[in-house]
Amino acid sequence: MPDEARRSQDARGEEARDQEARGRLAGKVAFVTGAAGGLGRSHVRRLAEEGADLVVVDICRPVETVPYPQSTPEELDEVVEDVRGLGRRVVARQTDVRDRDALQEAYDAGLDAFGQIDVVVANAGIAPLLVEDRVQAWHDAIAVNLTGTFHTIEVAIPSMVAAERGGSIVIVSSTAGLVGIGGASNGGLGYAASKHGVVGLMRAYANNLAPHSIRVNSVHPTGVATRMVTDPAVIEFVAQDPILSEESPNALPVDTVEAVDVSNAVLWLASDEARYVTGVTLPVDAGFINRR
Numbered sequence: 001m002p003d004e005a006r007r008s009q010d011a012r013g014e015e016a017r018d019q020e021a022r023g024r025l026a027g028k029v030a031f032v033t034g035a036a037g038g039l040g041r042s043h044v045r046r047l048a049e050e051g052a053d054l055v056v057v058d059i060c061r062p063v064e065t066v067p068y069p070q071s072t073p074e075e076l077d078e079v080v081e082d083v084r085g086l087g088r089r090v091v092a093r094q095t096d097v098r099d100r101d102a103l104q105e106a107y108d109a110g111l112d113a114f115g116q117i118d119v120v121v122a123n124a125g126i127a128p129l130l131v132e133d134r135v136q137a138w139h140d141a142i143a144v145n146l147t148g149t150f151h152t153i154e155v156a157i158p159s160m161v162a163a164e165r166g167g168s169i170v171i172v173s174s175t176a177g178l179v180g181i182g183g184a185s186n187g188g189l190g191y192a193a194s195k196h197g198v199v200g201l202m203r204a205y206a207n208n209l210a211p212h213s214i215r216v217n218s219v220h221p222t223g224v225a226t227r228m229v230t231d232p233a234v235i236e237f238v239a240q241d242p243i244l245s246e247e248s249p250n251a252l253p254v255d256t257v258e259a260v261d262v263s264n265a266v267l268w269l270a271s272d273e274a275r276y277v278t279g280v281t282l283p284v285d286a287g288f289i290n291r292r
């Protein structure tokens, strides 16, 4: 190999080793919604472990048609402490993703603090699965899961485009965003429709933002043991719904995956390791979809 080529290869190797030592997201700032919940706090931890600073939001109060508790302000405080404990910086706000103006304020507070935002994780979501079914459950699922995701991306686009640094947007959908599951209730149909809806958003944004080197992808977890799945109210709902209680299990021999398994997929999509991956629906589903 000519000397010049070897020197260039050595330099690239050194750069990669340096990057690895500092973390796969060193120098980046990530905006995460639903950050105090089961998956959200795991994403935040994983991104911070790999060197990112964080802007985190969570509603921190109940949503009327959701039968299990949403996060509390104390739980958001714990997430803040967790990030600081990892030596990273964090801006946190109690914000509802349905309120676009409030979400813009939260995003802008992060932008003021850090000067840039490179990664967006649209994770906030609800499963309004009510035994006493109500039409409002449909509206709430669409408002939080679909419109909230739209707001999360819209508030971020202007600064990401203006910065000309590229970036990565990751939407947390579900296996219910790829196949027809969720049951026959208003809330279950709203969940399936909203999780499919974000795939449409993801595909359109991936095309719209590609000229700016901003990538947009979605992840599709099977069941994860968070409140959305383990709360007694949800277990009661699933048991009384003949369609849901018959859903086929995962192909791999696990009932659920861990939050960190989903966060590792989010991390990879957020990192430069996935620099040419955009417009992709990535299942983290222990083979659930392939088995159907």
Ligand SMILES: NC(=O)c1ccc[n+]([C@@H]2O[C@H](COP(=O)([O-])OP(=O)(O)OC[C@H]3O[C@@H](n4cnc5c(N)ncnc54)[C@H](O)[C@@H]3O)[C@@H](O)[C@H]2O)c1
Residues within 6 Å of the ligand: 033, 034, 035, 036, 037, 038, 039, 040, 057, 058, 059, 060, 061, 063, 069, 070, 071, 072, 095, 096, 097, 098, 123, 124, 125, 126, 127, 144, 148, 172, 173, 174, 175, 220, 221, 222, 223, 224, 225, 226, 227, 228, 229
């Ligand atoms: N747990 C699962 O089995 C599973 C499977 C597939 C997809 N998902 C998706 O993963 C994401 C995270 O869910 P989770 O399992 O961590 O549930 P979770 O209930 O533990 O966490 C959701 C978080 O979002 C917050 N939130 C709810 N409404 C909000 C709003 N309007 N604005 C801001 N924050 C809001 C809640 O306070 C909570 O902290 C959701 O989008 C969910 O649909 C979960």
